[in-house]
Amino acid sequence: MRLLNLVVIATFLLTLTAPARADDTPTVQVTQVDNSRYPKVTIYVSVTGAGGQVVNGLQQADFKLTEDGAPVQITGFKGGGQVALATALVIDRSRSMDEEGKLNGAKQAALTFVDLMRPQDQAAVVAFARTARVMQPFTTNPAQLQSAIQSIDLDDSTAWRDALYQAVDLFATVTGRRAIIILTDGLDNASRVSVSEAADYAHRRDIPVYAIGLGARVADAASQATGLGGYDEQSLTQVAQQTAGKFYPVPTADQLKALYESLAVGMQHDYAITYRSPRPTNDGTRRSIDVTVGGATGGSQYLETHLLNVRSNALTGLLLILPLLVALIAPLAFTRRRAVPATVVRPVDPRPTAVAATCLKCHAPVRAEARFCAKCGTPYAPAPIAQPAPNVCPHCRKSLRPGAKFCNGCGAQLKV
Amino acid sequence: MSKRLQIYYNAVFGAIGGLLAWFVVGLFPTANWNLWIATTLVGAGAGLFIGGAVGMVDGVVIKRSARRALIGAALGGLAGAISGVAGLLIGQLAFIASGGGLVGRTLGWTMLGLFLGIGEGLVERKMKRAAYGAVGGALAGFIGGLIYEVLTQVFLKDSGAAQIFLGALGLVLIGASLGGITAAATEFIARVIDKGVLVVKSGSRAGNEARIVERARLGSYDGCEVYLPGGQGVAREHAIVLKRPDGFLITPAPTAGGAPTLVNQRLIPPSGQKLNDGDTIAVGNINVVFQAR
Numbered sequence: 116m117r118l119l120n121l122v123v124i125a126t127f128l129l130t131l132t133a134p135a136r137a138d139d140t141p142t143v144q145v146t147q148v149d150n151s152r153y154p155k156v157t158i159y160v161s162v163t164g165a166g167g168q169v170v171n172g173l174q175q176a177d178f179k180l181t182e183d184g185a186p187v188q189i190t191g192f193k194g195g196g197q198v199a200l201a202t203a204l205v206i207d208r209s210r211s212m213d214e215e216g217k218l219n220g221a222k223q224a225a226l227t228f229v230d231l232m233r234p235q236d237q238a239a240v241v242a243f244a245r246t247a248r249v250m251q252p253f254t255t256n257p258a259q260l261q262s263a264i265q266s267i268d269l270d271d272s273t274a275w276r277d278a279l280y281q282a283v284d285l286f287a288t289v290t291g292r293r294a295i296i297i298l299t300d301g302l303d304n305a306s307r308v309s310v311s312e313a314a315d316y317a318h319r320r321d322i323p324v325y326a327i328g329l330g331a332r333v334a335d336a337a338s339q340a341t342g343l344g345g346y347d348e349q350s351l352t353q354v355a356q357q358t359a360g361k362f363y364p365v366p367t368a369d370q371l372k373a374l375y376e377s378l379a380v381g382m383q384h385d386y387a388i389t390y391r392s393p394r395p396t397n398d399g400t401r402r403s404i405d406v407t408v409g410g411a412t413g414g415s416q417y418l419e420t421h422l423l424n425v426r427s428n429a430l431t432g433l434l435l436i437l438p439l440l441v442a443l444i445a446p447l448a449f450t451r452r453r454a455v456p457a458t459v460v461r462p463v464d465p466r467p468t469a470v471a472a473t474c475l476k477c478h479a480p481v482r483a484e485a486r487f488c489a490k491c492g493t494p495y496a497p498a499p500i501a502q503p504a505p506n507v508c509p510h511c512r513k514s515l516r517p518g519a520k521f522c523n524g525c526g527a528q529l530k531v
Numbered sequence: 532m533s534k535r536l537q538i539y540y541n542a543v544f545g546a547i548g549g550l551l552a553w554f555v556v557g558l559f560p561t562a563n564w565n566l567w568i569a570t571t572l573v574g575a576g577a578g579l580f581i582g583g584a585v586g587m588v589d590g591v592v593i594k595r596s597a598r599r600a601l602i603g604a605a606l607g608g609l610a611g612a613i614s615g616v617a618g619l620l621i622g623q624l625a626f627i628a629s630g631g632g633l634v635g636r637t638l639g640w641t642m643l644g645l646f647l648g649i650g651e652g653l654v655e656r657k658m659k660r661a662a663y664g665a666v667g668g669a670l671a672g673f674i675g676g677l678i679y680e681v682l683t684q685v686f687l688k689d690s691g692a693a694q695i696f697l698g699a700l701g702l703v704l705i706g707a708s709l710g711g712i713t714a715a716a717t718e719f720i721a722r723v724i725d726k727g728v729l730v731v732k733s734g735s736r737a738g739n740e741a742r743i744v745e746r747a748r749l750g751s752y753d754g755c756e757v758y759l760p761g762g763q764g765v766a767r768e769h770a771i772v773l774k775r776p777d778g779f780l781i782t783p784a785p786t787a788g789g790a791p792t793l794v795n796q797r798l799i800p801p802s803g804q805k806l807n808d809g810d811t812i813a814v815g816n817i818n819v820v821f822q823a824r
Contacts (some may be wrong), residue, residue: 319628396690397562398683401631420566422626422639423619423679425573425698427557435550435699442543446536509816510764511791511798525791525798527764 141170143406143413146359146385147292147321150417154395156182157191159198159292160386160406160413169384171195178386179407182393191389198387199235201253201289203282204228204264205297207329208242209273212300217329220368221298222264224375228296229260231379239285243278244270245305253289275299276306276313279324279354283317292385293322294360296378298371299346300329310350314357323360325378326351329368359415397421534740538714540592541585545710548584549702552577557698566623574619575612578647581706582611585651588710590753593739596760599753606654614650618643622672636680637673640705644672647709659744660717667716671708675701718742726823727779727806729772734817735761743779747772749814750784757819764815766790770799772806772821779806779821790815 147159160178162170175192204225212218225240232238232255240250240263251263275297282295295317308316317324331345348364355362365371392402399421405414474481474488481488506515513524521528556576561569586607590600622642629635648668652661679701686693721727727743736758741747747756752767759765768784770792782803783792792799793813794806806812808823 394687394690396694398687398690398694399626399631399636400683400687418627418631420623420627422570422623422636423573423643423698423701424694425553425557425561425576425702426695427554427699428695431695431699432550432554435703436547439543439547439550439703443540443547446539511793512796512813 141165141409141411143408143411144359145404145406145413145415146294146323148404148415148417149290149321150419151290153419154392155190155389156392156404156417157387157389158404158406158415160388160408161381161384162386162408162411163381169381171384173386173408175388177408178388180388180390181405182390182402184405185393187390187393189388189390191387193387194384196233196383197235198383198385199237199291200232200382201237201286201291201293202228202382203239203241203253203285203295205241205243205247205275205278205282205295206264206267207244207273207275207299207301208267208269209244209301210269210271211273213269215330215368217300217368218267218269220371221329222267224371225264226261227372228375228379229257229264231376231383232257232260233383236383237289239282240264240267241278241282241285242267243274245272245274247274247278247281249281249285253285272305273299273301273303274305275303276308276310276350279313280308280316283313283320283322286320286322292382292387293320294325294378294382295322296325296327296375298327298329299351301345302333302347303350310353311357314354317354317358322358324354324358325360325363326355327363327365327371327374329365329371331366332364397424399424534718534742537588537593537740538711538718541588541714542707542711544584544588544591545581546703546707548581548710549577549704549706550699551584552580552706553699553702555580557695567620570619570623571616574615574617574643576615577619577643577702577705578611578613578615578650579608580611581647581702581709582615582651582654583608584706585710585713586611586654594736594753594758596753596758599758602754607651610650610654611647614646614653615643618646621646633677633680637676640676640679640701641669641672644668644670644675644705644709647672647705648713651709651713663717663720664713667713668709670716671705671712674708675705678704717744722824725774727772727774728822728824729757729812730820730822731757731759732811732818732820734759743772743774745774748784749812749819750787759814759817759819762815762817764790765817766815769814770812773803779823780804781806781812781821 141162141164144161145158146161149157162173164170173194175189180187180189206221206225229238237253237255238260239253240260242248242250250267251260254260279297286293328346328348328351332348333345352362363374365374397419399419401416401418403414403416405412473479474491474493476493477488477491479488479490487494506517508515508522508524508527510527511522511525513522515522519529556573559572561572583604587600587604590596590603622639625642626635626639629638645665645668648664649661652664679697682697721742721744729741729743729747731737731739741757748768748771749755749757749759750767750769751760751765755768766787768786769790771782771784773780780803781794781799783801794804794810806821810821812819812821
């Protein structure tokens with residue numbers, strides 16, 4: 116027993132002193148896939164090193180790309196801070212943000228972000244409480260962004276899911292590397308959309324969401340004790356994961372500045388790689404993309420959007436029309452054999468008792484379809500009756516007097 | 532013409548319509564167009580040709596009236612074009628929203644089939660026909676989408692060549708299914724529920740059968756469900772058979788001008804008369820038998 120204890124303790128100590136997981140390989144993440152100009156596809160890749168710092172200075176040759184396993188030819192490459200960013204800064208302005216300098220901290224962080232903008236970058240500012248207000252739509256002008264940030268004031272309630280949903284709409288005409296940085300310190304208590312709906316909406320537009328939870332978590336004992344509430348870590352994490360973004364818990368407002376700075380720098384050093392799909396047809400299939408840099412691989416996927424692809428050529432058309440034409444004519448070949456349809460064609464004469472002839476032998480009246488005389492039994496062959504019988508009304512079949520101009524049964528005028 | 536043959540012709544005409552749609556629409560380089568503009572064109576083309584083809588079956592094969600065939604084709608084509616655009620746009624949206632794959636593809640195609648089927652049914656301005664069309668069309672779309680996706684995945688390597696063929700196959704399938712399934716659905720549902728058929732026994736259209744869906748008109752006008760040309764004493768609209776909750780009723784048509792209709796050799800009263808299985812209706816000099824099957 117003693118030996119076992121020793122072994123356990125020794126192993127435990129060893130794990131403590133073992134070096135931290137060797138992260139010499141960089142991590143590669145595909146943050147966005149733009150297939151709006153399919154078959155030209157552009158992906159945005161962020162490469163971070165062991166300590167989480169951004170890896171700059173990589174060249175096109177450092178990247179290996181495959182789509183559905185097939186290597187692709189890179190036709191465009193932007194690195195070294197050339198990628199243009201479009202970022203929506205979404206900031207909580209509920210009353211709880213007034214405490215502990217949270218709103219000030221958020222404003223300072225946002226201003227830092229704007230300071231770091233380059234001429235090709237654009238940003239938008241959205242502040243939310245019960246409803247989201249667009250303080251500044253997308254612009255490249257830092258001064259406008261700064262005044263928008265400064266003018267954020269406080270209001271009631273927190274509806275960050277709705278704000279996220281509305282922020283996505285701002286990107287309608289924006290191209291390039293997109294992102295939403297959303298900051299909240301409390302539970303969502305007023306939104307109409309759910310977490311999944313908001314996350315899905317952003318995901319479908321290919322916008323990664325960097326969700327920041329400021330202050331205490333709602334599950335923390337501290338926030339429960341003071342009743343101040345806190346943010347819901349689970350929802351924010353879900354949004355981040357679903358959109359290929361990230362969740363950042365930030366305990367105090369003065370730590371925000373550094374975070375926004377690193378986000379800005381990180382995104383600015385993304386690489387934008389453009390390639391032509393090796394299977395450039397509109398087949399509506401999902402394609403998976405894999406990017407390898409220095410041994411690390413990241414990936415993403417996209418959907419080729421065509422539900423139905425129509426392209427014709429004469430040869431295929433000819434080949435396909437032949438069996439159909441055969442199918443069209445085939446029944447005629449079969450029905451020709453049956454000269455008379457199975458159903459009876461003879462009309463039913465509703466007045467079988469119409470008197471039309473007499474027996475040749477005894478001159479007794481004979482019914483039209485009789486074969487033998489009823490009086491003397493002589494075989495009788497009736498003359499064929501023209502259709503319709505001349506002394507029967509064509510409308511109501513009543514027998515007519517010879518020379519009648521009008522039927523005395525239904526009053527129809529007769530053709531004479 | 533037997534019901535089975537009618538359904539067969541509906542399917543074949545629908546298939547030919549689908550192939551024509553593929554050929555004509557496929558002449559345009561829609562691959563390079565904006566997705567939504569391409570979708571509108573493809574939907575309109577598919578609906579126009581499939582709807583037009585299925586619309587003319589009645590006139591060509593059953594009534595054998597060129598006028599009726601042209602009217603049917605025009606109405607069917609128009610309704611098809613409108614419903615095709617709506618169906619394919621909604622189907623395309625559903626495809627993207629559901630993330631593609633087998634689920635997305637079948638969902639999208641089902642939408643197309645559903646709308647085409649409803650359009651086909653609405654042309655006859657009968658709600659029942661539209662309902663049968665919806666069921667038949669949705670089923671047609673589902674089958675078409677399923678096969679399209681499966682074959683796309685199978686032929687992924689030769690995607691370019693395969694796509695040309697698959698586009699044709701898909702439209703042919705949806706056309707055939709729309710024509711055939713809708714006709715079959717109408718027949719089989721009505722056979723179970725309504726049980727009323729009019730069989731022409733004499734005259735130039737002897738052998739024709741018409742299943743009564745809500746109402747059947749008998750007359751020499753080619754829009755009548757039981758079309759009786761070339762008879763003597765047959766008014767343009769001579770008599771009307773209506774499906775009532777308690778059975779089938781035959782009445783003289785209001786525009787018959789007093790022309791008499793007989794059932795089992797007895798004149799029917801102006802207020803109408805109930806029809807029983809085996810009753811022989813005399814319209815002018817043409818006999819039509821009512822069968823409850």
